[in-house]
Amino acid sequence: MESAHNINVDMSVRIGALELRNPVMTGSGTFAAGREYAEFMDLGRLGAVVTKGVSLNPWAGNASPRIAETASGMLNSIGLQNPGVESFCANDLAWLAEQDVPVIVNVSGHSLAEYVAVTERLDAEDAIDALELNISCPNVDEGGMAFGTSCAAAADVTRAVRAATGKTLIVKLSPNVTDIAEIARSVEAEGADAVSLINTLLGMAIDTDTWRPKLARTVGGLSGPAIKPVAVRMVWQVASAVSVPVVGMGGIMNAEDAVEFMLAGATAVAVGTGNFVDPATTMHVVDGLERYCRERGIDRVSALTGALKR
Amino acid sequence: MESAHNINVDMSVRIGALELRNPVMTGSGTFAAGREYAEFMDLGRLGAVVTKGVSLNPWAGNASPRIAETASGMLNSIGLQNPGVESFCANDLAWLAEQDVPVIVNVSGHSLAEYVAVTERLDAEDAIDALELNISCPNVDEGGMAFGTSCAAAADVTRAVRAATGKTLIVKLSPNVTDIAEIARSVEAEGADAVSLINTLLGMAIDTDTWRPKLARTVGGLSGPAIKPVAVRMVWQVASAVSVPVVGMGGIMNAEDAVEFMLAGATAVAVGTGNFVDPATTMHVVDGLERYCRERGIDRVSALTGALKR
């Protein structure tokens, strides 16, 4: 073990056709398109940037208040506010293309046709390395989570989007289901190259002074350390059920948390709410993961994936 | 508002045929049969004692470790360890019968026949005021949650148990489902007098030193403040979907938390994990609820139920 401290750790992992320099990505919607964070960290040291969800036309998002703090977590009901795919390509993507980091674009839609239209448009962009199909947003009335809570709907949208792009396709799953492994198998069968999970748990908080919901939209998505045990469990269930890679997320604040997800079966991980706590959290996770491996004489980080002992 | 401070608050609530002196009960499995807590509080000031789950034959429960702490919560995989219904009636129930507090017995089973057999045995006991049918335990391999995650199974077991008892029947629902309101409607249709929710969320934690799950059984149930937003949301969804009373629980640590559940639609509430933090938590909730109403000039606590403004 003494000499182990000097080993070089191979931090690379593979998601579909995509080789990442390390397993640490950003959680969609918590990192915009990275520009705001570039002042605090080196985007080039990330495994990948996953952008905020992009839809065909601009979405205004939900009314305010849009967030509420909860014990070890937060609720959000942002509602996929975004300027639409054309504006996204002209602005955010054009900027991201100049950075030295793989780009994964999170795809939103109100309907199957809209998911396909966004995908077709994004497929034409060379700067995009992979798409993450968001069928799990709890914060929109139509589309979003509705596609992610039934196997048939999840399969339908995956099939349609798969046909519309040759890029690596990651499908982002909802935790608000009875059997997430079953949904994962459905999307794998339709050609998803990977699955990512978990999106937020549907939650609610009430102001006991005003008797009103703390979120204008009443319900929203719960994220942060509070949900980590549910997320780790689901990653473990899904990784045991499918053979495509799993991107794990939910409450990751440090490298130990990331290790937990990898041991449970994740090939890569994403930091969401953690970015708000410290804008350099992703960097701490990258450095900490490498240190974790080095100190234990593990020469490639991918050896952690699914290494849980029972 | 000045004079409001002197009003008498009617703290009573009704669950089926059961009139409770106040809405505060104990979460099954966190309070045994109350005897251990009697040293720290006055059982007679509780709305009701809900006992640990009771099965036909003794259950050994799961291997250790059985708990793990998580951010603002804990995982448990006790596994319904209990001495069986005969021993329960001879010891715990005999003791409880002497206390001045309504008794609700939580009913467990591995199979439909076992649920019915336990119910028949308990139905014969005058000291029991109501039964809580546990179809949501995530910690047993057969039975438990399997009955609570499909409408058909939930309906079947409710129908069978309903036929076996004339006592007030509360069905305890699992949060590990896509649509908890649908399950609630199924059990209401089969004659449940009330529903209680939520039981624990299925979760998992991994020791990053040993690479083993922190629980011997790998997965367990997440409880405590971390889950409160999910619990409040589900109570709100269920209360909007059924007309029977709802008993709300999940992360209640103080009176404000209890108010949140009542505003969301709960008629009564239960304190689970909060008992471990402070053995007198239930008393603080009773006193705090009364104070909350008094300070606002609310003359009956039941006015809070479903009073959420939107």
Place this chain on the structure above:
Amino acid sequence: MSCASTHEDGHRLLERVTVVANDRVTEGVGLIVLESPRVARAVRPGQFVHLRISTGTDFILRRPFSIHRAEEDRLHILYQVLGTGTRALAEKRRGEEMDVIGPLGHGWEIPEGTAHALLVAGGLGAAPMGMLAEQLSACGVAVTVAQGAPTAERLVGQGVFEATARRVLTATDDGSAGEHGFVTGLVEGALATDRPDVVYVCGPEAMARIVTAQAAAADVPCQVSLERLMACGIGACLSCVVTTTDGQRRACVDGPVFDAAHVVWDVSEIPPKH
């Protein structure tokens, strides 16, 4: 200090800071002084910092606070104790460390040719106005402050206003100091008497809205500092949107100071505790 009428918002920093002092100012209000050399040198009036009060997981979000004054290497923050975060802030002792992100947001602008400014502060609305009064007075602008609070003791930030303003008008809800009534009652008169070139307002949203209307009626440009619930504080999460006539804007980067004429007032956007 520059008197540029508009400015580019500077580079944002993540800085480890040390508590120099933390004292009670009045019932439920504290003043914390942080040794924060890099942010203190960069901050402009109306900007804020995003403070990480706890490093545990009990509450994970940062808390946004305006810079009341920046003095050499130090930031002065006036804060009101409201909930979990500000209660923990009140317990910070000299020597303890925290980290801040700042300076953040777009602050107050000084329109070209401003000779006279009216600052309207309701309660803790005085917080983001200390540096503003200092800058205006350093630039030779005549400053009138109209300040309101529930009681005389709750009139905070008076030190800096007395030192910089030509006139400080006050109103209290209980009449324990100045006029008996709301600060909005002072504004009408000040607008008529002083004929200011610009009105700056910060306070409860209902009050800010009235002042906006008063300024509009007098045809004086008005800027308002708004509060929103904020997660990231740097423009990434879209928690903090303000509806404006130019669409949804982010309070943390496009604000917290907005041209009041462009704000589409909507009660539902007011944070719950106000």
Place this chain on the structure above:
Amino acid sequence: MSCASTHEDGHRLLERVTVVANDRVTEGVGLIVLESPRVARAVRPGQFVHLRISTGTDFILRRPFSIHRAEEDRLHILYQVLGTGTRALAEKRRGEEMDVIGPLGHGWEIPEGTAHALLVAGGLGAAPMGMLAEQLSACGVAVTVAQGAPTAERLVGQGVFEATARRVLTATDDGSAGEHGFVTGLVEGALATDRPDVVYVCGPEAMARIVTAQAAAADVPCQVSLERLMACGIGACLSCVVTTTDGQRRACVDGPVFDAAHVVWDVSEIPPKH
């Protein structure tokens, strides 16, 4: 102090206590002294308290700690800094308050006619043995202590052992004090030389298991104090079960001290950090 060979466990209390002192004893080990009159008067050797270290929600469970010594109104707790809770405990300052539930559990028993006792402590296993050594010596029982630790500095609780025991034997993993090796290496000899009437053991479970076997081979009754993860600490939640030849028993009420001959050793029950 009574010399009753067995005892009824007393009434359990919820008491608000004040930190009187909290000092580092050695690398990673502290000694906290709590003003806790009611518990201090009721506690018996081998019992523990359930300490609420945080009142926030970052970690919500209490932490169980043995009473090392009880002196008038004060509880002395020796603790090892391991994780979130013990790190927070190490930061408690004189004058801070906490609340404890105690005294809890079934402690050490003194069999009828005990003239000579062997106490075997591994590392922090010394924690629950201070009061025991005091009681035994007060009752005229000859005490031999066999204590092991990784290094000389980690031999904790030596003060009370030197004051009460006839002999204190030590072993360290690195040979920096006493024998070079494990404490189990001392036990064989002590059993043969001293012919004790009872063996008391506390320490890592692997070590306790060996000592149990050694005592059994020498036909000496043996009691062991076991650690389990505990939620309620008062017997209600069934978190803390120990498999015994009499079935599943709760460490918090039926233990933490068990008749070693009845324990069904099972590595999977050992808390993860040990």
